Amino acid sequence: MTTLIPHWIDGARREGASGRTADVTDPATGEVSGQVALASTEEVDAAVAAAAAAFPGWRDTSLTKRSAVLFKFRELLNERKPELAAIITAEHGKVLDDALGEVSRGQEVAEFACGVPHLLKGGFTENASTGVDVHSVRQPLGPVAVISPFNFPAMVPMWFFPVAIATGNTVVLKPSEKDPTAALWMAELWKEAGLPDGVFNVVHGDKVAVDRLLEHPEIQSVSFVGSTPIARYVYETGTRHGKRVQALGGAKNHMLVLPDADLDLAADAAVNAGFGSAGERCMAISTLVAVGGVGDDLVARIAERAATLRTGDGRRGCDMGPLVTREHRDRVAGYVDAGEEAGAKVVVDGREVQPDGGEGGFWLGPTVLDHVSTDMSVYTDEIFGPVLVVLRVDTYEQGLELINSNEYGNGTAIFTNDGGAARRFQNEVEVGMVGINVPIPVPMAYYSFGGWKNSLFGDSHAHGTEGVHFFTRGKVITSRWLDPSHGGLNLGFPQNA
Ligand code: NAD
Numbered sequence: 001m002t003t004l005i006p007h008w009i010d011g012a013r014r015e016g017a018s019g020r021t022a023d024v025t026d027p028a029t030g031e032v033s034g035q036v037a038l039a040s041t042e043e044v045d046a047a048v049a050a051a052a053a054a055f056p057g058w059r060d061t062s063l064t065k066r067s068a069v070l071f072k073f074r075e076l077l078n079e080r081k082p083e084l085a086a087i088i089t090a091e092h093g094k095v096l097d098d099a100l101g102e103v104s105r106g107q108e109v110a111e112f113a114c115g116v117p118h119l120l121k122g123g124f125t126e127n128a129s130t131g132v133d134v135h136s137v138r139q140p141l142g143p144v145a146v147i148s149p150f151n152f153p154a155m156v157p158m159w160f161f162p163v164a165i166a167t168g169n170t171v172v173l174k175p176s177e178k179d180p181t182a183a184l185w186m187a188e189l190w191k192e193a194g195l196p197d198g199v200f201n202v203v204h205g206d207k208v209a210v211d212r213l214l215e216h217p218e219i220q221s222v223s224f225v226g227s228t229p230i231a232r233y234v235y236e237t238g239t240r241h242g243k244r245v246q247a248l249g250g251a252k253n254h255m256l257v258l259p260d261a262d263l264d265l266a267a268d269a270a271v272n273a274g275f276g277s278a279g280e281r282c283m284a285i286s287t288l289v290a291v292g293g294v295g296d297d298l299v300a301r302i303a304e305r306a307a308t309l310r311t312g313d314g315r316r317g318c319d320m321g322p323l324v325t326r327e328h329r330d331r332v333a334g335y336v337d338a339g340e341e342a343g344a345k346v347v348v349d350g351r352e353v354q355p356d357g358g359e360g361g362f363w364l365g366p367t368v369l370d371h372v373s374t375d376m377s378v379y380t381d382e383i384f385g386p387v388l389v390v391l392r393v394d395t396y397e398q399g400l401e402l403i404n405s406n407e408y409g410n411g412t413a414i415f416t417n418d419g420g421a422a423r424r425f426q427n428e429v430e431v432g433m434v435g436i437n438v439p440i441p442v443p444m445a446y447y448s449f450g451g452w453k454n455s456l457f458g459d460s461h462a463h464g465t466e467g468v469h470f471f472t473r474g475k476v477i478t479s480r481w482l483d484p485s486h487g488g489l490n491l492g493f494p495q496n497a
Contacts, residue, residue, distance in 0.1 A: 011197025030360025054198030106158030312356025
């Protein structure tokens with residue numbers, strides 16, 4: 001029996017009325033577990049109307065009361081995160097531990113947002129001009145849209161909505177239709193935490209829902225995360241409709257290993273960052289760049305480790321789960337075929353994996369392709385699967401040039417024991433998030449997350465102070481309280497004295 005997954009509008013579940021649905025599958029069995037409603041434009045309008053109606057009341061709710069709701073949400077999430085992790089594993093496929101890790105990283109943003117009264121403090125200048133004071137405030141935008149990808153059904157929405165809500169906005173979330181239940185679960189948690197109806201809404205859907213959010217006159221901003229072509233489209237369409245847009249796109253993250261690096265540490269890191277979540281992370285290491293002859297040794301150590309990984313059902317204590325859908329699994333396997341045909345050496349072949357999971361699951365084991373060159377599709381394209389490609393260069397400069405020439409600039413890492421080289425790298429590399437002997441440098445919630453180049457369209461990164469700025473508008477107030485010394489006519493431009 002399959003479950004019907006409804007929208008969440010104005011504090012209640014709403015059955016889909018468009019007549020359109022999509023299958024949700026359990027990737028470890030291949031079985032259809034649910035049907036998610038795909039919203040019509042009218043259903044999106046109903047969610048936006050609920051968010052617009054809730055906005056004045058929420059905007060005017062005191063910061064003390066708002067942060068109390070945030071705090072309660074954080075407490076409930078912390079108590080019940082195993083439930084959410086189980087939902088993620090059942091629809092996304094990542095192993096339970098990894099799903100729990102995702103929820104914890106999202107929770108950090110809720111914790112950051114609990115401190116919003118401090119972050120919203122403005123400046124005050126007494127007597128800026130004689131008898132004139134100036135102060136600044138930051139005010140919420142109104143109803144805002146969040147559109148999220150399949151790979152982090154809880155964490156990525158949580159990069160945005162705790163900050164949006166804490167700063168006084170109301171939210172319409174359009175999660176990925178591939179794993180939609182996490183969003184619904186979080187909506188119910190908000191209600192339990194005491195959030196007024198209409199402040200947080202969820203509409204499920206596809207391009208129809210996204211397009212309506214991008215053009216809807218009441219939506220003030222769009223926070224999007226997904227693949228680069230769609231991110232670019234969302235940025236261009238949303239800004240054309242006058243919205244503030246932050247659109248985070250795809251990635252091809254390189255790990256540069258210098259000859260002096262600890263090769264065991266580097267091999268551990270490459271395996272963890274390459275195959276965790278089956279490589280379906282925007283911060284996954286997908287490209288290893290071996291400098292100055294360390295390639296053979298490093299690849300041997302990686303292959304040894306990859307062979308020990310157990311691929312299977314995420315509920316069975318395996319190391320790595322399935323890919324999210326059959327189409328995606330076949331697409332990733334197709335890249336491995338193409339790489340092999342183009343002359344890359346398949347050192348570890350995930351196509352031959354013996355999974356500990358259902359026969360109909362979407363399995364592909366860890367795969368390592370060595371001697372890859374920059375013209376191969378396994379290098380030029382974002383694969384988004386458990387495929388690590390290895391390139392070799394002679395010098396640090398060649399490695400840097402390779403990374404800086406890539407169209408993406410999300411994350412990167414350098415492995416070395418040379419502090420000077422690492423310091424040079426952090427300065428010279430054209431990438432938004434840099435790890436030094438840290439393979440997945442996802443910033444803490446109080447810093448901001450975001451890449452450069454085709455990995456992010458817009459000016460603002462997610463969460464941290466950039467998130468607070470994104471979800472608020474600045475206002476500066478100049479005030480003078482008249483006393484008997486004021487008065488008189490003067491048509492000149494105001495000057496300070
Ligand atoms: P996707 O681009 O297919 O989908 C993202 C969202 O866009 C979903 O909500 C989807 O329903 C919607 N969408 C899909 N097609 C659309 C269309 N034609 N028009 C309008 N909306 C559309 O991405 P995905 O496969 O869900 O997620 C994986 C991608 O997300 C990868 O490229 C990954 O690198 C990227 N990602 C990036 C970051 C980051 O921080 N930069 C984080 C996570 C994921």
